[in-house]
Amino acid sequence: MSENGKKDVLLEVDDSVRETARNLVQAARYGALATLSTNDGYPQCTRVGLATFKDGTPFIFISALAAHTGALLADPRCALLVGEPGKGDPLAHPRISLSCRAEVVAPHLNDAKQARKIYLEAHSKAQLYIDLPDFRFFRLVLVKASFNGGFGRAYALSTADLMMQI
Amino acid sequence: MSENGKKDVLLEVDDSVRETARNLVQAARYGALATLSTNDGYPQCTRVGLATFKDGTPFIFISALAAHTGALLADPRCALLVGEPGKGDPLAHPRISLSCRAEVVAPHLNDAKQARKIYLEAHSKAQLYIDLPDFRFFRLVLVKASFNGGFGRAYALSTADLMMQI
Numbered sequence: 001m002s003e004n005g006k007k008d009v010l011l012e013v014d015d016s017v018r019e020t021a022r023n024l025v026q027a028a029r030y031g032a033l034a035t036l037s038t039n040d041g042y043p044q045c046t047r048v049g050l051a052t053f054k055d056g057t058p059f060i061f062i063s064a065l066a067a068h069t070g071a072l073l074a075d076p077r078c079a080l081l082v083g084e085p086g087k088g089d090p091l092a093h094p095r096i097s098l099s100c101r102a103e104v105v106a107p108h109l110n111d112a113k114q115a116r117k118i119y120l121e122a123h124s125k126a127q128l129y130i131d132l133p134d135f136r137f138f139r140l141v142l143v144k145a146s147f148n149g150g151f152g153r154a155y156a157l158s159t160a161d162l163m164m165q166i
Numbered sequence: 167m168s169e170n171g172k173k174d175v176l177l178e179v180d181d182s183v184r185e186t187a188r189n190l191v192q193a194a195r196y197g198a199l200a201t202l203s204t205n206d207g208y209p210q211c212t213r214v215g216l217a218t219f220k221d222g223t224p225f226i227f228i229s230a231l232a233a234h235t236g237a238l239l240a241d242p243r244c245a246l247l248v249g250e251p252g253k254g255d256p257l258a259h260p261r262i263s264l265s266c267r268a269e270v271v272a273p274h275l276n277d278a279k280q281a282r283k284i285y286l287e288a289h290s291k292a293q294l295y296i297d298l299p300d301f302r303f304f305r306l307v308l309v310k311a312s313f314n315g316g317f318g319r320a321y322a323l324s325t326a327d328l329m330m331q332i
Contacts, residue, residue, distance in 0.1 A: 009231045030256035032198030032247050034209035042309070043200035043209040045245035047261050065175045067312070079211035081198050084250070089291035090196035095213050125255035129317070143208070146233070151295070 010156050018161045021147045024096050025162065026052050028082035029122055033060065035071035035078050044071060050080070050140075051115075051122040056164040057139055058082075058098070059105065059115050061126065064134040072102040072138060080140055096147045096157075100140035112137060176322050184327045187313045190262050191328065192218055194248035195288055199226065201237035201244050210237060216246070216306075217281075217288040222330040223305055224248075224264070225271065225281050227292065230300040238268040238304060246306055262313045262323075266306035278303055 011017075033048045046068045048060040058080060062069050072078060083095030105112045115137040120126060129135060145157040177183075199214045212234045214226040224246060228235050238244060249261030271278045281303040286292060295301060311323040 030251060032200075032211050034198075034200035034211035034245070036202075036207075036209055041202075042243045042265050043202055043245045044265075045198050045200035045211065045247040045263050046312075047247060047249075047251070047256065047314075049255075049257050077208045079200070079209045081211040081213060083213075085196060085213070089215075089289065090213065091215050092291070097211050099208050099210075123255065125258070146212075148213075 009152075010154055013155050013157060013161060017147065017149070017155050018157070020094065020149070021096050021145070021155075021157055022056060022162055022164065024083045024094060024147075025056065025058060025098070028052075028058070031058075031060075031080045031082040033068055033078060033080055035068045036075045037067070038071055038074045044068060048080075049119075049123055049126065050082075051119045053111075053114065053118065053139070054164065056162055057141065058100075059119075059137050059139045060102075061115075061119055061123075061130075061135060061137055063132070064136070069136070069138075073104075076102045078102050078140065092150045094147070094149045096145055098140065098145045098162075099143040101143060102138045102140055105137035105139050107136070111139070115139075175318075176320055179321050179323060179327060183313065183315070183321050184323070186260065186315070187262050187311070187321075187323055188222060188328055188330065190249045190260060190313075191222065191224060191264070194218075194224070197224075197226075197246045197248040199234055199244060199246055201234045202241045203233070204237055204240045210234060214246075215285075215289055215292065216248075217285045219277075219280065219284065219305070220330065222328055223307065224266075225285075225303050225305045226268075227281075227285055227289075227296075227301060227303055229298070230302070235302070239270075242268045244268050244306065258316045260313070260315045262311055264306065264311045264328075265309040267309060268304045268306055271303035271305050273302070277305070
C-alpha cells in the first residue's frame with residue numbers, strides 16, 4: 001500500500017506497457033491541458049496542440065492571449081491528458097495523464113527551430129499561425145505519469161518509463 | 167479591458183453562442199476533468215464519463231479508486247473540458263471549458279436515481295459497473311465557462327448562459 005492507500009489498484013509496469021504509453025504520447029496531436037488559474041486557484045482545462053521532441057518530451061504551442069499561457073508562466077505545474085476514445089465506452093480506451101513542469105522554449109535557441117519543424121510536420125494547418133508573435137513553444141518536462149489502459153488496467157509510470165532511448 | 171488585460175480578445179455573447187455552448191455540453195458523453203492533487207498541489211487531468219441533468223448541470227460517474235475522486239472530496243474546485251475535435255486542425259473545433267464545484271450526489275436521494283437513469287441512457291455499457299459500491303455521481307455545479315468556437319472566437323459565459331430554461 002502506498003501512503004494514499006491506492007497502490008493495490010496499480011499493476012506492474014513492463015516493457016509492453018512502456019511501449020504502449022510512449023506510443024500514445026508520440027502519436028498525440030492534441031491533448032487536454034490542466035493548469036492552475038492565476039485568479040482564483042481553480043484548475044483550468046483547455047485543449048492544446050502538441051508534438052514531441054525526439055527524446056519523448058512533449059511540447060505545446062500556445063498563444064499569450066490564452067489563459068493557460070499566463071497560468072503556466074505564473075506556475076509551471078500542469079497536467080496533460082492524451083489518448084482519445086474511439087467507439088463504445090469512452091472509459092474503455094487507453095489514455096495517459098502526464099504530470100509536468102512547463103518551460104518556455106526560448107525563440108532564439110536551436111530547440112525552438114527543432115520544435116517549429118516537428119510541429120509543422122505534425123500540424124500542416126499550423127503554417128497559418130506558426131510565426132505569429134504571441135505564440136510560444138513550451139516544453140512539458142515530465143515529472144510522472146498515470147497510464148490507464150482501460151478498466152482495471154492502471155499503471156504509475158516514471159519519467160524513465162516514458163522517455164525514448166536516444 | 168478586464169483586469170487581466172484579456173477582455174479585448176473576447177467576443178460578445180448572443181443567443182446563438184449560448185445555444186451552441188449548451189448543445190456542446192448536452193451532447194458530451196465524456197470530458198477531461200482537471201482536479202487539484204491532494205499530494206503535491208499539481209493539477210491532474212483525467213478522462214471521465216458524463217451526462218447532464220435536465221437543468222443543464224453536468225454530472226460525472228467516478229470510482230473512489232481513482233485519484234480524481236479523492237481530489238474532489240478534498241477540494242471541490244475543478245474544470246471540465248468538453249467538445250472533441252474532428253478532422254483538420256484540432257484547435258479549429260469548438261470546445262468549452264467549465265469551471266465547477268463538485269458535489270457528491272447522495273446515493274439515497276432522488277437526484278441519484280435520476281442521474282442513474284440519465285447516465286444509463288447515455289452510456290449503455292455502464293450497465294456493467296453502474297452499481298459497483300465504489301462508484302458515485304458527482305454534480306458539477308457551474309461557476310463560469312469559457313467557450314472557444316475556434317480561432318479568434320472566444321467567449322466568457324456565465325452560469326445563466328449555460329443553464330436550461332426549465
